[in-house]
Amino acid sequence: MIEDYRLDPKLAKIRIVLVETSHPGNIGGIARAMKNMGLSQLVLVNPKEYPSQVASARASSAADVLNDAKVVSSLEEALQGVQLAFGASARLRKVSWPQLDVRQTAELALQTVGQDEDAEVALVFGREDSGLSNAELDLCNYLSHIPSNPTYSSLNISAAVQVFAYECLMATEIKSVHSSGYRHQLATSDQLEGFYDHLFQALQDVEFxxxxxxxxxxxxxxxLFNRAQLDVKEIDILRGVLSATQRKVGVSNKDSD
Known part of the structure; x- marks a missing residue:
């Protein structure tokens, strides 16, 4: 379990805009992907089928994101009040739009909403079969893409949104996202030196x-241990093993602490 977990409020300023989504299951899957990564604003431009039981089933525990989705009749309406819009596309067009990869997109999006408390940005996704038209990309500031296999670059739309949402989460500065849970604080140089001194003494004590x-x-x-990038808890475990070994052979480890 991640302790003291909280979301960066800047994530609430990122809109996911879906243009003419044809399958309601994709809308539900996208709502779930958004909530996984802390996004909450979903805007639907002329969805073929919404609301839908299929969408609700796919949304699982993200019903709040799905139920709060705003339905509009045009992309222009979906982008009202937005400072920057990023049009997601697997196709890098012949017409030269300013282009960013997904990581650059997330970084710029978070930077933009962080500089102005009233700013919002939009990540715009097109139809499942044909994506965004050139006219729709004209309404966006950047063409954003996910680097992928050039011979098979098309992603399911919910998977594409998941990747963009993930990069937005990782672009935040919330420590609990980056260093809690499964990842722990790395040991300091002083802690490592204490461990090496302890290891050196213990190996002599057991006559190794x-x-x-x-x-x-x-x-x-x-x-060996520098390659492992030991964290604080791992240092404690290893030093505990060394201390137990020293006690077993009748040697005090008080000078190694």
């Missing part, structure tokens, strides 16, 4: 290491 004959041994140990 003869310093006079193993001058390169600790250098190899440093290389």
């Amino acid at each position: 290491l003869d310093p006079s004959k193993n001058a390169r041994f600790m250098r190899r140990m440093r290389r």
Whole structure:
């Protein structure tokens, strides 16, 4: 479980705009993808079928995002009040639009809404079969794309939204997103040096290491553990093992703490 988890309020300023989505299941899947990543604004431009039981079933526990979706009749209406609009497309068009990849898009989106408390941005996605038209891209500031296999670049629309939403979440500065949960704080240099000193002494205590004959041994140990990028909890575990080993052979480890 992630402790003290909170979402960056800037995520609430990002609109996901879907243009003429034909399958209601995709709308539900997109609502779920949005809630997974902390996005909440969903705008539907002339959806073929909405509301829909299929959409509700696919949304799972993201019914709030789905039920709060705004339905409009034109892309112009969907983009009202938006400072920047990013048109998502797998096709890099012959006409030269300013282009960003998905990571650059997320970074610019978060930067934009962070600079102005009233600013909002939109990520615009087109039809499942044909995407956005050139006229619709004309309403966007940037063409945004997901780098992929050039011989098979088309993604399901809900998968594409998931990738963009994920990059938006990762572009936030909320520490709980980046360093809590499954990832822990990396050990400091002082903590690592304490561990290496403890390891050096413990290996002598159990008569594994003869310093006079193993001058390169600790250098190899440093290389091994430095590659592992030990975190604070892992250092504590390893030093606990060393202390238990020292106690087993009747050696106090108080000088190694």
